[in-house]
Amino acid sequence: METLFIQIKTLLVNAAALVLPPWGVTLSSMIISALAILGLGPLIMMYLTLMERKVLARMQNRIGPNRAGPWGLLQPLADGIKMLTKEDIRPSAADPLLYFLAPILIAVPALMVFAVIPFGKGMTAADLNVGVLYFVALSSTTTLVIFMASWGSRNKYSVLGGMRSVSQMISYEVTLVISVVPILMAAGSLSTQTIVESQSGRWYAATPWGLLSCMIFFICGLAECNRSPFDLPEAESEIVAGYHTEYSGMRFALFYMAEFMNVFSICALTVTLFLGGWQGPLLPSWLWFLIKTYLLIFIVFWFRGTLPRLRADHLMGLAWKFLLPLAVMNIPAAAMSHFLSEPFSTAVPLAILMVSVAVLSFFNKGYAAEKRVYHFTD
Amino acid sequence: MLELIAVKGIYILMVFAAAAAFASSLLPNLFHGALALAAVLLAVAGLYLSLGAEFLAMVQILVYVGAVMTLVIYAVMLTGRLEETVTPSGRIQRAAAGVSCAIFFVLVCGVLLSTNWPAAPGGNPLPSVKDLGIDLMKRHVFPFEVLGILLFAVLIGALAAARREKS
Amino acid sequence: MTPVPESHYLIFSLILFSAGIFGALTRRNALGVLIALELMLNAVALNFVIFSRTAPEGSASGQVSAFFIIALAAAGAAAGLAIVLAVYRSRKSIQTDDTNLLKW
Numbered sequence: 001m002e003t004l005f006i007q008i009k010t011l012l013v014n015a016a017a018l019v020l021p022p023w024g025v026t027l028s029s030m031i032i033s034a035l036a037i038l039g040l041g042p043l044i045m046m047y048l049t050l051m052e053r054k055v056l057a058r059m060q061n062r063i064g065p066n067r068a069g070p071w072g073l074l075q076p077l078a079d080g081i082k083m084l085t086k087e088d089i090r091p092s093a094a095d096p097l098l099y100f101l102a103p104i105l106i107a108v109p110a111l112m113v114f115a116v117i118p119f120g121k122g123m124t125a126a127d128l129n130v131g132v133l134y135f136v137a138l139s140s141t142t143t144l145v146i147f148m149a150s151w152g153s154r155n156k157y158s159v160l161g162g163m164r165s166v167s168q169m170i171s172y173e174v175t176l177v178i179s180v181v182p183i184l185m186a187a188g189s190l191s192t193q194t195i196v197e198s199q200s201g202r203w204y205a206a207t208p209w210g211l212l213s214c215m216i217f218f219i220c221g222l223a224e225c226n227r228s229p230f231d232l233p234e235a236e237s238e239i240v241a242g243y244h245t246e247y248s249g250m251r252f253a254l255f256y257m258a259e260f261m262n263v264f265s266i267c268a269l270t271v272t273l274f275l276g277g278w279q280g281p282l283l284p285s286w287l288w289f290l291i292k293t294y295l296l297i298f299i300v301f302w303f304r305g306t307l308p309r310l311r312a313d314h315l316m317g318l319a320w321k322f323l324l325p326l327a328v329m330n331i332p333a334a335a336m337s338h339f340l341s342e343p344f345s346t347a348v349p350l351a352i353l354m355v356s357v358a359v360l361s362f363f364n365k366g367y368a369a370e371k372r373v374y375h376f377t378d
Numbered sequence: 379m380l381e382l383i384a385v386k387g388i389y390i391l392m393v394f395a396a397a398a399a400f401a402s403s404l405l406p407n408l409f410h411g412a413l414a415l416a417a418v419l420l421a422v423a424g425l426y427l428s429l430g431a432e433f434l435a436m437v438q439i440l441v442y443v444g445a446v447m448t449l450v451i452y453a454v455m456l457t458g459r460l461e462e463t464v465t466p467s468g469r470i471q472r473a474a475a476g477v478s479c480a481i482f483f484v485l486v487c488g489v490l491l492s493t494n495w496p497a498a499p500g501g502n503p504l505p506s507v508k509d510l511g512i513d514l515m516k517r518h519v520f521p522f523e524v525l526g527i528l529l530f531a532v533l534i535g536a537l538a539a540a541r542r543e544k545s
Numbered sequence: 546m547t548p549v550p551e552s553h554y555l556i557f558s559l560i561l562f563s564a565g566i567f568g569a570l571t572r573r574n575a576l577g578v579l580i581a582l583e584l585m586l587n588a589v590a591l592n593f594v595i596f597s598r599t600a601p602e603g604s605a606s607g608q609v610s611a612f613f614i615i616a617l618a619a620a621g622a623a624a625g626l627a628i629v630l631a632v633y634r635s636r637k638s639i640q641t642d643d644t645n646l647l648k649w
Contacts (some may be wrong), residue, residue, distance in 0.1 A: 023379035098413075130507065133436040140444025144416055147451050151409060159455070166448060173444065190433075190507060381548070388549050392557045399561045399584055403568030408577055411568075415580050418561065422591055425557075428548055431594050434608050434615075438590075441615050446583065446622045453626045454576055457633045475570035483563045490555050497551075497599045505597075505605040513605035514612070525616050532620040536627035542634075 005286065006122055009033070033125040037114045041107075045260040046076035051294075052301050059305035086249035091153055094246065098152030103247060103254040106145040109138040110261040117268045118192050120278045120286030131192040132184065135269055136177055139224060139262070143169050146233075146243050149255070153246035161242025164312070165233030169224055171319040176220035178327040179213050182334030183273050186210075192269075196277030205274040208350040209334040214274035216327050218296070221266035223319070225259060228304035232312060267296035321364055329356040388428050395421035408454050416447045430504040547598050554595045561588035575632070575639045579625045583618055590614040 009032055016028040050065065050072060057064030065072035090099065116131040118124040128134050143166045150162025184190060187198040204210035223230040226242075234242040244255045271277060271292040280288035310318070333349035340348055395418050402414035419442045426435035505513070514522055547554060561584055568581030590611040597607020633639050 021379070026380060097410075128432065130432045130436050133433065133440065137436045137439035137444065140440055141420075143444065143448045144413070144451070147448070147455070148413065151455060163452075163455070166452060170445065170448060177440075385549055389553075392553070396557065396560045396564070399564040400567075402584060403564050403571070403581055408574055408580075411577060411580055415584060418584060419587060422561075422587055425554070425591065426594055429554075429594050429598050431597070431608050431611070434594060434611055437612060437615060441619050442583075442587070446619050449622055449626050450576060450580060450583075453629055457576065457629065457639050472571050475567055478570070479563045479567045482566065483559060486559055487556060490559065491552060495551065495596075495599065496601055502598055502600075502604040505608060509605045510608055510612075513609050517606065518609050518613075521613060525613060529616065529620050532624045536623045539624075539627035539631045 003122075004284070005036075005120065009036075033115075037125055038111065041111045041114060041261050042257060044264050045257045046080065048260045048264060048297065049079065049256075050076050051297070052304075055298065055301040056305050059302070080253070083250055083253040088250070089246075089248045091155065091246050093154040095152040095154065098148045099246075102145055102149035102152055103251040105148070106142060106258040107254050107261075109141050109145075110258040110265070113138050113265045114261075116192050117265060118196050118272055118277055119268075119289055120284070123278075123286060124193050127191060127193045130190045132180060132190045132195070132269075132273070135192075135265070136173075136180070139265075140169075140173055142258075142262075149247070150243040153243075155246050157239040157241075157245045158243050160239045161233045161245065164239075165226060165243060168226070168230065168233060168315060171316060172220040172223040172230075172323075175319055175323045175327050176217060176224060178324065179216040179220065179330065180273065181327075181331050182209050182213050185331070185334055186338065192272050192277075196272055196279065199276045200279055203274065203276040203279075205276075207337060208346060208353055209330050209337060210274055212326065212330055212353055213334075214270065216323050216330070217273065218266075218270050219323065220319075221270065222300065222303065223315075225262035225266055227259075227263060227300055229307040229310050230315060231309060232315060263297060263300055264293070267300065268293045270296055317364070322360055325360055326353075326356060329353065384428070388425065391421050391424050391428075395425070409451065412447060412451050412454055415450075416443050419443050419447065433507050433510060547595065551595060551599055555592065558588040558591040558595070561585075561591070573640050573642060575625075575629050575641050578641065579622065579629070582625075583622065586614055586618045586621075590618075 009029070012032055013025060013029050017025045020028060053075075054064040054072070065075040068074040068078045090096075113135050115126040116124060116128055116134050118127075124131075146162050146165050146169075150158040150165075183195065183204055186204065187195040189195060189198070205214045226233050232238075234244075239245075244252055247255060268289070271289060275292050275296075278285035278289040280292075283291075329352065333352045336352065337345040337349045398414045398417040398421065402411045402418060405411045405414060419438060423435040423438045423443075426432075426438060565581045565583075565585035565588060568584065569578050572578050572581060593607045593611040593614065597604060597611075600607070629639050
């Protein structure tokens with residue numbers, strides 16, 4: 001069970017070796033990994049939509065989709081067929097090239113980041129030695145595509161949504177990158193596989209700096225993929241649907257797909273960096289990885305079911321005034337734990353972080369409106 | 379065979395990037411120009427990969443495509459209107475610029491091809507990310523610090539310049 | 546050693562640089578000039594990386610220099626955009642011909 005997928009791949013590559021020259025075998029090995037990822041992305045997305053609807057429904061005392069197949073298991077297929085057969089509408093004023101390219105380009109980085117995610121022991125499609133940086137760099141290109149979509153559709157709501165989305169993504173991107181630095185320092189590598197292996201003794205989330213780093217990373221990740229409570233760019237009650245207002249049918253489905261794949265990859269990377277990746281007892285490594293990832297995804301849906309949307313100024317304040325200084329303070333705290341011996345290596349970072357949280361919350365204390373006193377007229 | 383495919387890939391990338399570079403200078407619509415520049419930057423990141431500079435390629439995508447280009451396009455959207463805003467420069471100016479660019483290209487090209495570039499025998503070893511960090515912190519620590527001060531100054535300066543005057 | 550001959554890379558980066566010069570000379574929009582400048586800076590950074598593979602003692606230093614250029618370009622873009630926004634606010638235009646006063 002442990003090496004099930006690796007064995008399948010070896011089998012396929014060996015079969016290819018019978019008919020192909022040596023260079024073809026190397027190429028086919030790459031192509032098999034790429035195809036596996038290409039198939040995995042849409043599959044994950046389809047069932048995440050079902051999972052989201054089911055989870056949200058239970059939280060709102062509903063049953064959720066239950067007509068197509070047992071427990072609504074065929075619902076994603078039905079949705080897909082509906083999307084495919086819908087009329088494809090194009091606004092007459094739209095910039096044709098940008099309008100058509102944007103939905104395709106938005107799915108590309110979302111799929112490409114899957115290449116560095118270690119799904120199991122030895123199951124990274126491309127174990128780059130700059131893996132974490134690759135992830136951050138590729139997901140940062142999404143902003144450009146959102147610009148293309150919003151500007152290309154020539155719709156005021158699209159432009160508003162695009163502007164909101166990009167200002168949000170730039171702000172949280174900075175914090176996201178800085179929050180990973182302590183982990184890179186501790187692991188001494190940018191490769192995702194090495195980072196998972198360095199957590200064999202203790203998960204990074206089990207240290208005070210690691211836990212803080214994990215929380216900051218997860219929050220920023222949510223903001224990066226425009227998930228609730230950071231879904232201002234798609235706030236349907238304010239600006240219709242943000243940058244994909246004008247898209248319908250399959251093009252809309254691609255935006256939707258990219259969003260869900262981003263949710264998956266952010267959760268998967270949180271697991272990889274902080275929660276020990278595929279490490280775990282008894283069960284095969286890839287199963288452990290999926291269990292942890294889906295638990296985090298459940299938390300994402302839970303947030304959506306629980307938290308109201310943030311206000312724009314709160315959103316920016318949270319990123320620049322609270323999370324960013326905290327992430328910066330986390331770096332010396334992590335360095336301390338590296339250079340001190342046992343009781344101090346936990347206590348000193350903990351003290352530093354608690355003091356900085358206290359100081360930051362003090363300075364971020366919002367304006368509390370005076371309690372109104374109502375007087376009855378005599 | 380794989381090397382051959384890789385070499386062809388590099389040339390295709392170069393042609394694509396050169397076309398996009400001209401597009402970014404020539405396209406009348408500034409938004410399209412900025413996107414063409416983003417394409418050039420991505421292609422150059424690919425060339426960095428071909429030269430073994432993985433870290434730099436990722437930094438290029440992260441900083442240039444992710445941040446700088448986003449800023450530029452943001453400014454294009456803030457200052458432009460949703461309709462096209464095309465103000466082509468004069469024909470004489472264009473011709474003069476084209477001719478001087480061509481002369482510049484030919485002259486530098488001649489210098490490039492006639493110079494015997496000093497080459498380390500067998501090429502240099504590929505530096506790891508660790509080597510880069512050590513080099514940054516040891517040999518180039520002074521420019522690194524100056525750069526830090528510069529970025530800080532730019533941060534304050536940009537805030538001061540873009541701030542709305544209080545009336 | 547580079548996968549394709551060094552001179553091909555150098556000519557390519559020269560093409561990028563020339564395209565940048567052309568843009569900087571012909572664009573009338575300040576942001577267009579900024580875009581052309583970024584193109585030129587990137588061509589220079591590419592040259593540093595090329596020579597880091599071949600020139601003696603170039604290994605890490607070349608890449609570090611390219612790294613500095615990327616950081617400088619980011620700084621330049623941020624400062625430039627702030628100025629462009631300030632000019633746009635006071636003159637309602639970012640055409641380079643319109644900004645002919647050193648005061649406002």
